[in-house]
Amino acid sequence: MTRTTTASGLRIGYSLWGFLGPGVTDTPDGGRSHRHTLIDGLIAAGHEVVFLQANRDLTEAGTDLRETYTWADGLPEIDVLILEWRWPIPGRNTTPCGQPGHTCDLHRQRELLDYYTEQGLPTILWDKDQRLPAEDHLRQHPSITVAEPALHPSPGAHSLLFPIADEVLDSFDPRAVAAGARQWPLVYVGNQYDRDDAFDTYFAPAAARHAHRVAGKWTNTNRWPHVRFAGRVPFIVVEDLYRDATSTVLLLPERYARRGHMTQRIFEAVLAGCLPLTPVTIRSASRFVPTSLHVTSGSDTADRVSRLMDMPERHRADLLTACAARLELFRLSTQLDHLDALLPAARTELTSLTP
Template structure:
């Protein structure tokens, strides 16, 4: 029998081809519609409880951004205080709505808080002690209670075939807390790549001025051999990713230590792009031992090797990485929905 599932997210739930809004940090546009589709397939009623940001309603998804409908369970993609949603000049409603939902439903129905950015605090856990906390790490954080592991997920469909003739080594991601890894795995190798006809490309918010990060002028001066491009819409970013020879999955230090296999791993597989994994990542061999890197020289050697392959040969590499990835853990969206259902 279907259940009434409330979901709270601050982002977009759209068909991939419709994901054209660029200026948003929403990191879950890839997996969210898959989760909703899987829930609808199981005859659940799914209600989005934050302000709708997608231009048109997602097929089958219901919306209620100011009420408190009867629910069997509430699934929250955790939000935390930022300069946009808290303080005297705040202009986004996600945090206030999340707090209101938690205060209303706590103790009445199961609430799963999925802490994808590892931002839940001791204060949060004490304020809502019956909240079920999960995070995507292989080694979940422990504060006042034991957490559940709920990894990012996929249906493992593929967007594109591998491209031919690429000359770009690239990174799609914003300028947040990855300075050491960015320097080691991208900036330090960028000049050597130019000498052999490979351009290092970076897409994201690097050229946008913000109080949260260095001024774009400093970024350009610091990385003279890298071409920086502004954010593009999600589906356009997947087309860009598909044109890369390869990418390297750099992570925040806490993600690397605990094994937060971020959505970027799933996106590269969907785009049929080979990826490299730093050796200090918790699950460094998740794409296979051959694709672990520990130095700038490793990155150069592997990317240069991949550049010389045909599109079909690079697709074979991705197929091997996909096999290793799926063997390492069950990342299928069906298992994620099984997890949510288990608390109803």
């Protein structure tokens, strides 16, 4: 099951149900904006990463990444198991294998837990969607360390944020991305999941006053007849949507907001020059964006959008500079340090996860 660790690094078994490349349009996989960043950082640090779920890049998107990354169908020898946590989705991964619409992510995750974790292999359970119940026995499992992409993780869990590559942060030019006209005052990119209350409060009223677009899977929209829903768009289009918009609103499910769990939307927007208006109800909001971008209501959002549209380019660049400074929270090298700290201290033979 495990191999002898050498000075060259660890062999990490990594379980993900998503894509490393652009993937396909009809899928909810926000990890595409940061997953490859973390994996490439681990590899650059001298570690070997083996993916333990299906190669969806190849089978669904037709993107062959096998010369760059490694997938394994069986149960290879590894030193550490990292799980991007999967949860039961009725009618999808809870159905029998082979049934139409079935995905085998949950069954495979159970196999990995049974084979590796139950035999004592150090396991990092990255609960990227805040789906692991507080009472779940896995939180007390001696081989498991729970991590969450939150500034204030749940009791017993640790912080591991979605990473941005160091070179992306270091090369960011606020003045360059602030330049030029933008067609849309307001945009939102993301799916509906558990965001109705935030959308009602902070976005929908502003959409009544400003031209806007909403891209993502929104299936129950009758309560917002004035909102322009464009449906899902290809991942490669997301940057263009932000580059053509003055502002966005960072809408979070309540379970994210109370933990300071910020999604990848913040850096997707900032790096494209789109200013992220942020509800004050998000815990530690001032650590994510400057207070001048905080909003308290839908009318406040609308007013701030108006001011941002009239803002001189140099002032927009200054705001983006302040936003970029706060993106340091997500710097890859910092997250690799956090990941290193999550490895069990008793495993003294493990090499560092940082260069």
